[in-house]
Every structure is written in C-alpha cells, then in structure tokens.
Amino acid sequence: MLEKNNLEYEKVVLIGIITREQNEEKLEEYLDELEFLTYTAGGEVVKRYTQKMERPDPKTFIGSGKMEEVRQYITENEVGTAIFDDELSPAQQKNIERVLNCKVLDRTNLILDIFAQRATTSYARTQVELAQYQYLLPRLAGMWTHLERQRGGIGMRGPGETEIETDRRIVRDKISLLKKKLETIDKQMEVQRGNRGQLVRVALVGYTNVGKSTLMNVISKSKVFAENKLFATLDTTVRKVVIRNLPFLLTDTVGFIRKLPTQLVESFKSTLDEVREADLLLHVVDISHPQFEDHIASVNQILAEIKSAEKPTLMVFNKIDAYEAEKIEEDDLMTEKTSSHNTLAEWQNTWMNRLGENVLFISALNKENLEEFRKKVYEAVREIHITRFPYNNFLYPEYEAYTDEEE
Numbered sequence: 001m002l003e004k005n006n007l008e009y010e011k012v013v014l015i016g017i018i019t020r021e022q023n024e025e026k027l028e029e030y031l032d033e034l035e036f037l038t039y040t041a042g043g044e045v046v047k048r049y050t051q052k053m054e055r056p057d058p059k060t061f062i063g064s065g066k067m068e069e070v071r072q073y074i075t076e077n078e079v080g081t082a083i084f085d086d087e088l089s090p091a092q093q094k095n096i097e098r099v100l101n102c103k104v105l106d107r108t109n110l111i112l113d114i115f116a117q118r119a120t121t122s123y124a125r126t127q128v129e130l131a132q133y134q135y136l137l138p139r140l141a142g143m144w145t146h147l148e149r150q151r152g153g154i155g156m157r158g159p160g161e162t163e164i165e166t167d168r169r170i171v172r173d174k175i176s177l178l179k180k181k182l183e184t185i186d187k188q189m190e191v192q193r194g195n196r197g198q199l200v201r202v203a204l205v206g207y208t209n210v211g212k213s214t215l216m217n218v219i220s221k222s223k224v225f226a227e228n229k230l231f232a233t234l235d236t237t238v239r240k241v242v243i244r245n246l247p248f249l250l251t252d253t254v255g256f257i258r259k260l261p262t263q264l265v266e267s268f269k270s271t272l273d274e275v276r277e278a279d280l281l282l283h284v285v286d287i288s289h290p291q292f293e294d295h296i297a298s299v300n301q302i303l304a305e306i307k308s309a310e311k312p313t314l315m316v317f318n319k320i321d322a323y324e325a326e327k328i329e330e331d332d333l334m335t336e337k338t339s340s341h342n343t344l345a346e347w348q349n350t351w352m353n354r355l356g357e358n359v360l361f362i363s364a365l366n367k368e369n370l371e372e373f374r375k376k377v378y379e380a381v382r383e384i385h386i387t388r389f390p391y392n393n394f395l396y397p398e399y400e401a402y403t404d405e406e407e
C-alpha cells in the first residue's frame, strides 16, 4: 500500500564515504543531490558525515568509531533518519539500525519513497509498488521488528508497514500479481500507442529537474506539473504538437538520475517504452547546473541500457538565463581556468562543437530562442517524415519557406 501524506519536515543526517573511485569533491556533489532528494521526500538535512575508507565495512558500512559519533549526535538532537548515499546490503541496514536506533535508508530507498509519494495514476502506482516489493523481498527477515516506535515518514511509505508479519511467499505472490496487472495495462497501452497512427514520435528525455515539463508546456500549450523538486513528473504525457503544418507527438516522461535503482528501471519499463519507441529524442540539459556534464553521462548510460542511445537526438541546453560562468579576477594569477569558467560561447567550442547542428541553447522559462527550437525540431521531424513517407514530402517544405503565420 502506498502512502502519500504531507509530513512535517523530519530531521535527517546524511552519510557517505570517500573512496579511491569517489574523491571528496565527488562525494560532496553526490551528497548535495542526496540532500535535494531528502528535501523532496520531506526531510531536512541537519548534518553530513563523511569518512575516508578503502572499501565500505561489510557489517556497518562506515567504521565503528564514526558510527558512535553519528549515534551520539542522533540521540542528542532527536534525529529520526540516517540516509546513506550508497546501496546498503540488507544485513548492513539491519546492523546499522540496531546501533543507531533510528530509521536507516539508502539512496534507492529514498528514491522509491519519492516515487511512491508522486505516483498518481494507477499505472505509475503499480510500477512503484512493484519496485518497492522487489526492494523489500531480500530485506524481509526481521526488518521491522525493532522499529516499532518510529514508523511512518520517509522510507516507510511502502509495503513495509502492513506486511510486517508476512513472509517472503506472500510478497512473492504480490510481485507476480503486480506483474500480471502491469502486463494487462501494458497491452492496453500498446494498443493506445498503435492507435496514434503514423505520426512521428518525439520524446523529451533528460536528468530530473532540467525543465522537460516546462518546455513541454511552452511548446504544446499544455499544463504539465512542473516544480523545483526532483521527479515532479512520474506519469507520461503525450501531446500532439503542430509546428507550421507539421504534426507530431511529443512525450514528457520521468526524469533520470544517477544510481537509478535497477528495480525502478525494470518496473518503469513500459513508461520507458515511450522513449524506446520514439523516432527522435530531445535530450534536455540544465546547463546552469555545475555537474551538467555528469548528468548527460548518466542519461546516456540509461539510454544505452534501454537500447535507445543511437536514436537521432537534439541536445537542448536549457536554463541559459541562469547560467553563470565562474569569474577569475584579472589580478588573480593563481586560479587555473577550468570549464566552470567557460562562457556559453566558449562552451560551444568544446565537445559540443562535435554535435554539429544538433545543439540548441534555450530558456524554456524566459522563452528565449524558442523560435530556433521550433525550427530545429521541425527540420528533424520533417527529415524523419519524408524518409518514412517519401511520396508526400511536398506537404512539408523547408521551415524557412513559410512566409505567413500558420501556426
């Protein structure tokens, strides 16, 4: 059973480790994102703990000295939840809960929880529920018994509460039931998609919170929910859009995030089918985000996982209004110039140059460069259309050939 209450902000500490693969700077970036996720889920981060380690401790993830430090802080400040940046094994989670005597979650847990809060249609809810049960299955034994006092809130909006006494068999049954339910919905959706005819299909993809829904709203005059939180969109919206006289379908769907739980990728298979079946991808990037290049890499990785990396793609760099290059003072001879000091024009001469024509810089919010956006999308859709239907290419002349305002 999913639950989505509006809760008071609960106090949370974050915990992450510095390893050879993940230096201090990277970890801080990850924790920034984890903090945003926590906030989205209804938590307030009061402290971060980091520790340098060769590898995570198999029993308690961080060392026992550090753990004692965390325990003291948690007790003194009445912190309800500790969230780890990496996936904890079921055993680790149990051990840590025993020491800290509070709720212990990992990133996967947190993301699942946000998805549970945000799922509105029965379809999205079924997908989230399936992912939750799959996450729960290996963690069932004795998971909840010592937590009776602190139930509710982040990470508890899931099957856990109601299933305390049940065994794996019941959860397994539930999983196969949900899978069947999804199969039925999938078939209906497939039929629906088939009914959409031969229109070219364009999908907005990108990291979460980059402005996909905002762009969808501007372009299609629809009203998709957009806000400054992660995973504002869970359900897929499809709109028919006409640029000049060329119609196509535009899809807005769930945003991606790094370390996206595999259970979610699997459960959201059918949502991601919209991407898989698209003819053209608009990969939206928040260029004002300091880690936008990492975001692109994560999105590309997920696209590869769902075998959609080779599709024709327009890279849409959004939020140019919010982009600010870091400055180096003229008399500062020490600071080395890095990509964070690039102006937008300088960015265009980096690897972005290799993308050729398939690049756009816009602000969906301030409606900057939208005309160029329309033109590029039109040309790309037209290209697909005339390859597919060579006999009616006369219908859609070059974008520039229009003189009147037909839109």
Ligand SMILES: Nc1nc2c(ncn2[C@@H]2O[C@H](COP(=O)(O)OP(=O)(O)OP(=O)(O)O)[C@@H](O)[C@H]2O)c(=O)[nH]1
Pocket (backbone or CB within 6 Å): 206, 207, 208, 209, 210, 211, 212, 213, 214, 215, 225, 226, 227, 228, 229, 230, 231, 232, 233, 234, 253, 254, 255, 256, 318, 319, 320, 321, 322, 362, 363, 364, 365, 366
């Ligand atoms: N400054 C600026 N903010 C923008 C722009 N476009 C969108 N935003 C803001 O970015 C936030 C996220 O926008 P959404 O459209 O919800 O982003 P999304 O990619 O759909 O996010 P998810 O559905 O959560 O994956 C909102 O607060 C928007 O107002 C832009 O061009 N400039």
Ligand SMILES: [Mg+2]
Pocket (backbone or CB within 6 Å): 212, 213, 214, 225, 226, 232, 233, 253
């Ligand atoms: Mg959205």
